[in-house]
Amino acid sequence: MSARTAAAQLRMRTISTAASAAPRGQYAALAAGCVTGISVYAMSQAELESSSSSVISQIDARLSAIEQALGIDFSADLARVQANKKSHPGNRACKFFDEDYFNSLPVAKKKQLIAIAKSGIDNADSGLGAYAMNPTDYEEFHAYLDPIIRDYHGVAPGKKHVNNWSLDGVKGLPADGVLDVKKLGLDTLSMRVRVGRNLADFPLPGAMNKDDRIALENKMREAFAELKKKFGGRYNSLTPGSPDFIDDAEYNRLVKAHIMFKDMAADEYLASAGIASDWPYGRGCYVSEDKGFIIWVGEEDHLRIMCMKKGTVLNDVFDRLKTALDTVESIPGLKFAYSPEYGVVTSCPTNLGTGMRASVHLKIPKLTKGGSDAKAKAVCKPLGLSVRGMGGEHTAIGADGTCDISPSARFCISEAEVITALYTGIRNLKSEEDKL
Numbered sequence: 001m002s003a004r005t006a007a008a009q010l011r012m013r014t015i016s017t018a019a020s021a022a023p024r025g026q027y028a029a030l031a032a033g034c035v036t037g038i039s040v041y042a043m044s045q046a047e048l049e050s051s052s053s054s055v056i057s058q059i060d061a062r063l064s065a066i067e068q069a070l071g072i073d074f075s076a077d078l079a080r081v082q083a084n085k086k087s088h089p090g091n092r093a094c095k096f097f098d099e100d101y102f103n104s105l106p107v108a109k110k111k112q113l114i115a116i117a118k119s120g121i122d123n124a125d126s127g128l129g130a131y132a133m134n135p136t137d138y139e140e141f142h143a144y145l146d147p148i149i150r151d152y153h154g155v156a157p158g159k160k161h162v163n164n165w166s167l168d169g170v171k172g173l174p175a176d177g178v179l180d181v182k183k184l185g186l187d188t189l190s191m192r193v194r195v196g197r198n199l200a201d202f203p204l205p206g207a208m209n210k211d212d213r214i215a216l217e218n219k220m221r222e223a224f225a226e227l228k229k230k231f232g233g234r235y236n237s238l239t240p241g242s243p244d245f246i247d248d249a250e251y252n253r254l255v256k257a258h259i260m261f262k263d264m265a266a267d268e269y270l271a272s273a274g275i276a277s278d279w280p281y282g283r284g285c286y287v288s289e290d291k292g293f294i295i296w297v298g299e300e301d302h303l304r305i306m307c308m309k310k311g312t313v314l315n316d317v318f319d320r321l322k323t324a325l326d327t328v329e330s331i332p333g334l335k336f337a338y339s340p341e342y343g344v345v346t347s348c349p350t351n352l353g354t355g356m357r358a359s360v361h362l363k364i365p366k367l368t369k370g371g372s373d374a375k376a377k378a379v380c381k382p383l384g385l386s387v388r389g390m391g392g393e394h395t396a397i398g399a400d401g402t403c404d405i406s407p408s409a410r411f412c413i414s415e416a417e418v419i420t421a422l423y424t425g426i427r428n429l430k431s432e433e434d435k436l
């Protein structure tokens with residue numbers, strides 16, 4: 001072997017070794033070796049270097065173009081994950097994003113994982129940042145999602161959720177079992193309990209296309225025919241051309257009455273997760289004759305099932321919801337997604353377990369003096385309570401100091417404990433308000 005040939009071969013080996021540090025570069029270098037192989041022996045060292053690096057750049061650019069066309073160029077998202085890790089350590093979707101795990105996945109799964117983390121990637125200030133795209137994601141991407149779930153809910157690894165609506169023996173329950181806010185010195189409040197539910201045989205809202213959304217709504221319209229026999233009322237659809245279509249004026253009236261949900265496009269977290277897409281197709285709500293039992297279709301979960309009433313006894317809405325939910329869950333053809341580990345499967349991991357939010361509209365003018373909810377939130381956090389506005393999440397509190405108060409916990413807590421936590425939370429919050 002001549003000295004020149006040996007030098008050229010050494011050079012090619014060096015290119016390959018250096019390229020192996022970066023997966024895409026490796027392919028490019030190998031390809032460059034093949035392409036330049038014929039002329040390698042006739043080139044000087046300098047010519048070889050320049051020719052090889054030009055071919056590598058060309059191949060690299062072509063690979064990038066192909067990856068972009070196939071939607072599998074993840075470099076921009078991965079760079080944002082790294083940036084968010086530094087700038088927003090509270091963003092769990094980025095904090096727990098492990099590139100070694102990501103790189104170990106086949107391309108199709110990489111795509112799915114990026115879709116799950118997309119909201120947190122796009123919205124650096126997310127507290128959680130991930131949304132499941134399919135009911136099976138919690139198992140398929142357990143390695144990624146489980147640490148996020150455990151960290152957010154403060155629950156030890158391996159602990160399983162158990163659903164239980166029985167109030168028997170729940171800590172904090174008054175001796176007579178009646179959660180009546182009159183006992184706390186309060187008068188009539190607006191009370192609401194909702195649970196999220198998803199059908200096992202549809203993608204979750206973030207991954208649904210327009211046809212999926214319409215198909216799910218049509219399936220539910222059959223179920224609502226059953227509910228109407230028992231609870232009366234009607235289904236209201238926003239889908240253009242639906243037999244149950246309601247116009248804008250009626251839709252806005254229902255939103256104002258806290259019966260129907262808002263267009264989610266304004267919620268950037270839901271928008272980048274794909275949950276707000278295709279509005280208003282497949283969106284609507286069933287409302288019972290007495291307006292106290294409501295089912296949303298096509299919001300953050302396939303279904304949000306709720307009972308609402310003005311009164312003082314929290315058991316009224318809780319018990320009614322359990323009865324109504326049993327009816328819904330017994331309708332043939334409706335198979336709800338449950339996880340043996342996480343309980344009720346929801347789009348947002350913050351809702352896993354019970355999928356339940358039990359709330360009251362409570363006036364706390366002293367804690368909200370000046371129109372800000374900052375002090376109320378600071379006082380509520382250690383009490384295990386969340387504060388929302390009068391139009392729900394991410395809305396302003398009432399001018400008179402009325403806030404939406406609910407226990408924050410959903411996972412590894414029973415449904416009965418959630419409603420009891422609302423009662424004890426109201427008592428504790430009232431005592432903080434009365435101190436001022």
Ligand code: ADP
Binds near residue numbers: 190194259361404
């Ligand atoms: P979710 O409760 O399903 O997480 P939101 O926080 O966005 O969703 O609230 C949805 C709607 O329910 C909003 O119109 C909100 O004002 C209304 N709502 C929540 N709690 C109560 C309540 N206790 N009384 C009346 N309306 C309520």
Ligand code: CIR
Binds near residue numbers: 119126128
């Ligand atoms: C976030 O991660 O902050 C948003 N995706 C919203 C999470 C659920 N909502 C909430 O905590 N109030």
